[in-house]
Amino acid sequence: MGNASTRRAGTxxxxxxxxxxxxxxxxxxxxALTALFLVLAALVPGWLAPADPLAIDPxxxxxxxxxxxxxxxxxxxxxxxxxIVHGARPSLLIGAAATALGLGLALLLGLAAGLGGRWLDxxxxxxxxxxxxxxxxxxxLVFIALAGPGVATTIVAVGLSTAPGYARIIxxxxxxxxxxxxxxxxxxxxxxxxxxxxRHLLPNALGPVLVLATLGIGQAVVWxxxxxxxxxxxxxxxxxxxxxxxxxRTYLGFAWWMTFFPGLAIVATAASSTVLGRSLxxxxxxx
Amino acid sequence: xxxxxxxxxxxxxxxxxxxAALLLAGCAGSGGNGEPSAAGDPASGGTLVYASGDAExxxxxxxxxxxxxxxxxxGQYLETLYxxxxxxRIIPWLASGAEASADGKTWTLxxxxxxxxxxxxxxxxxxxxxxxxxxxDPDTASSTxxxxxxxxxxxDVVDDTTLKLNLSAPDSALLESFSMPWVxxxxxxxxxxxxxxxxxxxxxxxxxxxxxxxxxxxxxxVRNEDYTPPVKGAGHDGPAYLEGITWKFIPEAATRYAAxxxxxxxxxxxxxxxxxxxxxxSDNIGHLDAPRPGASNRIELNSSKAPFDDxxxxxxxxxxxxxxxxxxxxFFDTAKRSYSALSSVEPMGYSDxxxxxxxxxxxxxxxxxxxxxxxxxxxxxxxxxxxLTLSFPVSTNQSVPAEQSLFQQLQxxxxxxxxxxxxxxxxxxxWYGVLGENDYxxxxxxxxxxxxxxxxxxxHTSNTVPAPSxxxxxxxxxxxxxxxxxxxxxxxxxxxxxxxxKYTQAQQIVLGGYYILPLYDQQNxxxxxxxxxxxxxxxxxxxxxxxDTWLQD
Numbered sequence: 001m002g003n004a005s006t007r008r009a010g011t012x013x014x015x016x017x018x019x020x021x022x023x024x025x026x027x028x029x030x031x032a033l034t035a036l037f038l039v040l041a042a043l044v045p046g047w048l049a050p051a052d053p054l055a056i057d058p059x060x061x062x063x064x065x066x067x068x069x070x071x072x073x074x075x076x077x078x079x080x081x082x083x084i085v086h087g088a089r090p091s092l093l094i095g096a097a098a099t100a101l102g103l104g105l106a107l108l109l110g111l112a113a114g115l116g117g118r119w120l121d122x123x124x125x126x127x128x129x130x131x132x133x134x135x136x137x138x139x140x141l142v143f144i145a146l147a148g149p150g151v152a153t154t155i156v157a158v159g160l161s162t163a164p165g166y167a168r169i170i171x172x173x174x175x176x177x178x179x180x181x182x183x184x185x186x187x188x189x190x191x192x193x194x195x196x197x198x199r200h201l202l203p204n205a206l207g208p209v210l211v212l213a214t215l216g217i218g219q220a221v222v223w224x225x226x227x228x229x230x231x232x233x234x235x236x237x238x239x240x241x242x243x244x245x246x247x248x249r250t251y252l253g254f255a256w257w258m259t260f261f262p263g264l265a266i267v268a269t270a271a272s273s274t275v276l277g278r279s280l281x282x283x284x285x286x287x
Numbered sequence: 288x289x290x291x292x293x294x295x296x297x298x299x300x301x302x303x304x305x306x307a308a309l310l311l312a313g314c315a316g317s318g319g320n321g322e323p324s325a326a327g328d329p330a331s332g333g334t335l336v337y338a339s340g341d342a343e344x345x346x347x348x349x350x351x352x353x354x355x356x357x358x359x360x361x362g363q364y365l366e367t368l369y370x371x372x373x374x375x376r377i378i379p380w381l382a383s384g385a386e387a388s389a390d391g392k393t394w395t396l397x398x399x400x401x402x403x404x405x406x407x408x409x410x411x412x413x414x415x416x417x418x419x420x421x422x423x424d425p426d427t428a429s430s431t432x433x434x435x436x437x438x439x440x441x442x443d444v445v446d447d448t449t450l451k452l453n454l455s456a457p458d459s460a461l462l463e464s465f466s467m468p469w470v471x472x473x474x475x476x477x478x479x480x481x482x483x484x485x486x487x488x489x490x491x492x493x494x495x496x497x498x499x500x501x502x503x504x505x506x507x508x509v510r511n512e513d514y515t516p517p518v519k520g521a522g523h524d525g526p527a528y529l530e531g532i533t534w535k536f537i538p539e540a541a542t543r544y545a546a547x548x549x550x551x552x553x554x555x556x557x558x559x560x561x562x563x564x565x566x567x568x569s570d571n572i573g574h575l576d577a578p579r580p581g582a583s584n585r586i587e588l589n590s591s592k593a594p595f596d597d598x599x600x601x602x603x604x605x606x607x608x609x610x611x612x613x614x615x616x617x618f619f620d621t622a623k624r625s626y627s628a629l630s631s632v633e634p635m636g637y638s639d640x641x642x643x644x645x646x647x648x649x650x651x652x653x654x655x656x657x658x659x660x661x662x663x664x665x666x667x668x669x670x671x672x673x674x675l676t677l678s679f680p681v682s683t684n685q686s687v688p689a690e691q692s693l694f695q696q697l698q699x700x701x702x703x704x705x706x707x708x709x710x711x712x713x714x715x716x717x718w719y720g721v722l723g724e725n726d727y728x729x730x731x732x733x734x735x736x737x738x739x740x741x742x743x744x745x746x747h748t749s750n751t752v753p754a755p756s757x758x759x760x761x762x763x764x765x766x767x768x769x770x771x772x773x774x775x776x777x778x779x780x781x782x783x784x785x786x787x788x789k790y791t792q793a794q795q796i797v798l799g800g801y802y803i804l805p806l807y808d809q810q811n812x813x814x815x816x817x818x819x820x821x822x823x824x825x826x827x828x829x830x831x832x833x834x835d836t837w838l839q840d
Contacts, residue, residue, distance in 0.1 A: 056696050058613045058617070062616070236695050237695045237698060250561075253562075
């Protein structure tokens with residue numbers, strides 16, 4: 001979770017900095033390459049995997065990884081590599097859009113609490129606490145149960161459940177900044193509240209949150225996969241990582257590739273977004 | 288040796304057990320089919336752990352609603368008036384016989400004497416009357432049992448063991464209906480309680496009784512110490528060997544199989560095709576293959592609205608999809624393609640493979656002729672600017688993963704002809720909701736019933752009207768007067784040849800009208816561990832019963 005990584009940022013910063021080619025740099029580089037691949041897969045899947053992810057071939061079902069099918073085929077003979085590449089778009093879209101939605105909502109709540117009076121702060125604070133008390137995934141499940149499954153609902157569901165955490169951080173940042181010398185100086189100089197908000201408060205409050213959001217995308221992808229694993233994502237036969245994982249588990253005993261590779265895609269996405277987020281965080285704090 | 292050879296073999300019922308018992312008396316030692324022979328005689332004691340992949344019933348009284356998961360459980364603690372023998376004949380069980388009047392509208396039902404329910408009340412004619420009244424009471428919300436006894440108008444208790452049934456019309460399927468667990472006999476005293484109470488602890492005459500039901504977890508059944516089979520030779524005399532049965536619900540197929548392999552559970556249902564295949568090569572796991580009677584597993588095409596109100600479009604769909612390749616790869620040759628509306632265990636089933644051959648060219652020709660002659664950018668056919676879209680709600684509780692994968696394959700092959708099939712994976716109650724709103728074009732719903740009269744249930748116009756529970760069974764929404772007349776007359780005649788002729792004609796109409804796409808028999812596979820002996824007896828609907836089952840140390 002974002003909060004935990006903020007707390008640990010201090011220890012990370014104290015790590016000795018040295019030459020470019022260190023373990024500390026290799027990991028972010030690998031993560032950046034993975035992220036690049038995923039983004040490419042999401043934007044132009046056809047370049048990376050020309051095969052149709054929906055084309056079935058029952059006669060070639062349950063084939064292990066081979067030259068013809070790099071990552072094997074599933075129960076309907078569909079190419080798993082192609083399905084994973086084509087599955088990047090919904091996964092990343094849900095991850096990014098849900099995080100953006102969560103951030104947007106959090107911004108409203110956080111600013112209201114941070115800038116408003118004591119009552120507004122208390123009111124928003126309680127709402128956020130109530131939302132935090134419910135596990136995020138549960139919140140998302142309840143929302144999907146009410147609104148029905150689909151990509152849009154998944155985005156809203158995951159976005160809604162990540163908002164309270166961000167809102168808290170934004171509120172704290174705004175609270176701290178509000179009484180900072182910088183803002184006081186701006187106020188003394190006679191800048192309008194709107195200008196103070198846009199030029200000073202927002203950029204300073206958002207910085208750390210944007211870094212957190214990079215971590216959040218990974219989290220959101222994992223949640224979206226969890227929902228799709230439970231059959232609450234896009235309708236079949238859409239190539240969704242979570243749904244592929246769910247389909248494969250029936251055949252885990254003899255067709256490991258059906259679960260292993262979609263699982264690897266989810267792990268790689270979450271891990272690369274986490275590593276990138278951490279490294280951004282380190283830079284931001286170090287600067 | 289075990290009472291029943293532990294091998295892949297069809298369901299054995301009463302007569303089979305009788306034969307096995309005689310065999311047991313005559314020979315001792317040799318194991319059947321090269322499988323390990325069990326040492327020693329059946330041992331009494333122990334608890335069988337059963338893991339079901341079906342949805343947990345909301346009521347343990349199969350009169351209420353009436354689905355297969357209820358039948359699986361109820362077969363342990365409730366018994367029926369009639370049952371089915373090994374050759375598919377209907378034979379008396381709690382009843383001792385029945386006779387129809389010349390016009391077929393009055394039946395005299397004779398009952399066995401001296402049978403008691405586990406709450407101490409006697410089984411008599413008044414009890415049977417109370418049971419049928421319970422099924423017909425709209426408050427019971429019965430769907431399966433309700434339809435089965437729908438023709439019984441009034442009943443007269445003649446004496447303790449004689450009941451006269453007055454029918455609104457002759458019913459050749461009456462005794463078949465009496466053999467189903469959904470029409471099983473319960474204690475009248477227990478039925479008089481509130482529905483909630485009776486749902487939690489129904490009282491019957493069976494070899495086990497319901498001790499405790501922990502919802503979302505398990506049902507505890509314990510041995511009925513006073514039990515003995517009402518028919519001599521149907522299994523051993525006296526109470527069950529098992530002390531009890533723990534009936535668990537493990538919906539996840541791989542988890543269920545893993546539990547069986549690890550010995551946490553003794554027997555599982557809804558076994559996955561790949562696990563059946565690997566169990567066949569194993570010495571430790573036994574397999575019971577018991578295809579359900581009644582309908583075959585089929586996809587129904589909703590003929591009540593566009594686009595399937597046009598027979599050409601229905602045929603085009605059936606001709607477009609590739610069923611065979613999917614069945615052989617997904618089911619690992621454990622399921623055989625069906626070309627019939629009825630299960631292969633139904634003697635009056637009619638099959639016509641020529642209607643279901645895949646022919647993409649013909650499908651395209653039919654769609655052009657039906658006016659779906661344009662294609663949009665995505666390759667789907669259109670007519671008057673509307674896309675040829677088919678909504679296919681799938682109940683995840685009533686279909687195994689392999690079947691859901693098969694539906695995805697049908698979706699992909701239907702696309703080649705220009706059909707857009709939309710699959711919606713739904714839980715059972717949402718699925719019922721969609722059916723109730725007529726918001727579907729394709730649907731696959733299992734229907735188990737003893738005898739060919741299931742055709743009337745599935746295809747008669749009157750069954751497009753919902754039962755008190757809200758369920759209707761004619762999902763294809765066939766409304767054909769000629770078919771109705773055939774189904775009614777087949778149901779009225781007691782002449783078996785005439786009955787068969789009528790049902791054959793009826794099935795020709797259903798298949799030829801492309802109202803259904805038959806897939807395979809309703810798969811009913813059970814796998815059991817090395818300790819479990821004496822599995823094989825089933826109820827008339829092919830659900831296993833465990834009176835003769837025992838655990839070997």
